[in-house]
Amino acid sequence: MESMAKIGFFTDTYLPVIHGVTVSLETFRKSLEDLGHEVFIFAPRHHGYTDENPRVYRFRSIRVIRKPKMYFAFPFLPINHFRKITDIKLDIVHSHTPFSMGFLGKALAYYQKLPFIYTHHTHYPEYVKVYAKEKFLIPYLAKTLIKKHSNISNAVLAPSHKIKRELRSYGVKKPIYVLPTGVNQSIFKKSPENRQILRRELGISSKTKVLLFVGRMAKEKNLEFLIKMFREILNGKSNVLMLMVGDGPHLKNLYRIAKNLNLMKNIRFTGLISRETMPTFYQVADIFVFPSLTDTQGLVILEAIACGLPVVALKDDVLQEMVIDNKNGFLIEKSSAAIFAGQVLKILDDASLYERFSENSLKISRNFSNKNQAEKLLDIYKAALNSPVFKNTKNAREKILY
Numbered sequence: 001m002e003s004m005a006k007i008g009f010f011t012d013t014y015l016p017v018i019h020g021v022t023v024s025l026e027t028f029r030k031s032l033e034d035l036g037h038e039v040f041i042f043a044p045r046h047h048g049y050t051d052e053n054p055r056v057y058r059f060r061s062i063r064v065i066r067k068p069k070m071y072f073a074f075p076f077l078p079i080n081h082f083r084k085i086t087d088i089k090l091d092i093v094h095s096h097t098p099f100s101m102g103f104l105g106k107a108l109a110y111y112q113k114l115p116f117i118y119t120h121h122t123h124y125p126e127y128v129k130v131y132a133k134e135k136f137l138i139p140y141l142a143k144t145l146i147k148k149h150s151n152i153s154n155a156v157l158a159p160s161h162k163i164k165r166e167l168r169s170y171g172v173k174k175p176i177y178v179l180p181t182g183v184n185q186s187i188f189k190k191s192p193e194n195r196q197i198l199r200r201e202l203g204i205s206s207k208t209k210v211l212l213f214v215g216r217m218a219k220e221k222n223l224e225f226l227i228k229m230f231r232e233i234l235n236g237k238s239n240v241l242m243l244m245v246g247d248g249p250h251l252k253n254l255y256r257i258a259k260n261l262n263l264m265k266n267i268r269f270t271g272l273i274s275r276e277t278m279p280t281f282y283q284v285a286d287i288f289v290f291p292s293l294t295d296t297q298g299l300v301i302l303e304a305i306a307c308g309l310p311v312v313a314l315k316d317d318v319l320q321e322m323v324i325d326n327k328n329g330f331l332i333e334k335s336s337a338a339i340f341a342g343q344v345l346k347i348l349d350d351a352s353l354y355e356r357f358s359e360n361s362l363k364i365s366r367n368f369s370n371k372n373q374a375e376k377l378l379d380i381y382k383a384a385l386n387s388p389v390f391k392n393t394k395n396a397r398e399k400i401l402y
Helices: 020-034 079-088 100-112 124-131 137-151 161-170 192-202 223-236 251-260 275-284 299-306 337-348 351-368 370-385 394-401
Strands: 006-010 038-044 056-059 061-065 070-073 092-095 116-119 155-158 176-178 209-214 240-245 267-271 287-290 311-314 329-332
Touching: 006 020, 006 079, 006 100, 020 038, 020 299, 020 370, 038 070, 038 079, 038 100, 056 079, 070 100, 079 100, 092 100, 092 370, 100 116, 116 370, 137 161, 155 161, 155 370, 161 176, 192 275, 209 223, 209 275, 209 299, 223 240, 223 251, 223 337, 240 275, 251 267, 275 299, 287 299, 287 337, 299 311, 299 351, 311 337, 329 337, 337 351, 351 370
Parallel strands: 006 038, 006 092, 038 056, 092 116, 116 155, 155 176, 209 240, 209 287, 240 267, 287 311, 311 329
Antiparallel strands: 061 070
16 A cells, blocks of 8 residues: 555554553554554653654543543643654544543544544443442533534444434434444364363363353453353353453452352453453353443453354344344343343353354354454545545545555
8 A cells, every 4th residue: 555544543542551442443543554554642641651663642641530540631741742643734623532532532633633433332321320329410421522522523432222222312413423442363273183282271161061151351341141150050050160351440349259169260361461362262262152242342242252252142232233132142031040041051061052143153253253353444534535524635535545
């Protein structure tokens, strides 16, 4: 590619903090760069952390939530950063937050007459109810700000149909594209060879069936339900292990609950796992279990099916197109631990059903490769640039098109 587009990601969440937003940003950044484009990151500063990527710009910030870490940036400090940003000559401004760095992105887009795209990653009103301990005013203000930020953009991206409907309920009028984050399927993949090696390394017998949950150990993830469900599993099948991968504010409580139920011989809480070693846990597992009803896109579901895992989950719109009931798993409509456990056991006890679900997971996952999703994102950028408002951006359009 002779020419390349310069794309700016403006975010309040980035490395070294690792969760869904960071994973999404890094996946799209790397995929866009593989396609020949340049991606610049504008994010809050984290004391003591140094970026290896020279295209990351940091801004002074304060921490507003301790765990999970969440920072609020002062988007115009240091002031020389704004001058540096204008000198980059971005072609697209892509905001990944309606808050501090999102303000900077909009200001830059307005100043340089650039397309302004917004991705709504997080269910902020529910998030602040949990972490800000305020149930009415702050959630209302968050909805109002999200609505305004969306309606001043040229296009809005939602990671799921669930979030698209939520944004419409806030009063968002602008075009909304549903675009889940893609998965690098050269890393997240089914590997029978690795499975046996990794099981030996983790001390897991080849005869043991392994259930897996990956995610933040937080109250809103409904993990107490998962532990109670697992107790039902052990009543019918003893040679089963459940891996709960991740860290979070609810981890100690979950450990205590499992201990009180005498489940610690069959549950492993791994704590925080590096992104590089994450595929290991999918490859040793047999079934992915997912009880959350608050996720905005279920990226871990896409990683699980890319590794060929059947999925058993509580039914939620966020899983649309990723988990198809009785095709690559089961969706449980009623929040019943007994029903959930029964469907898990049904897969574990039927080898042909397991193989069918596993093969279908792999087929479905191919629709969500990181390259496919990056190309869809470029199409959205192209649609914004084709708007009559940006009729003088011919060079940027050509960079995206070719």
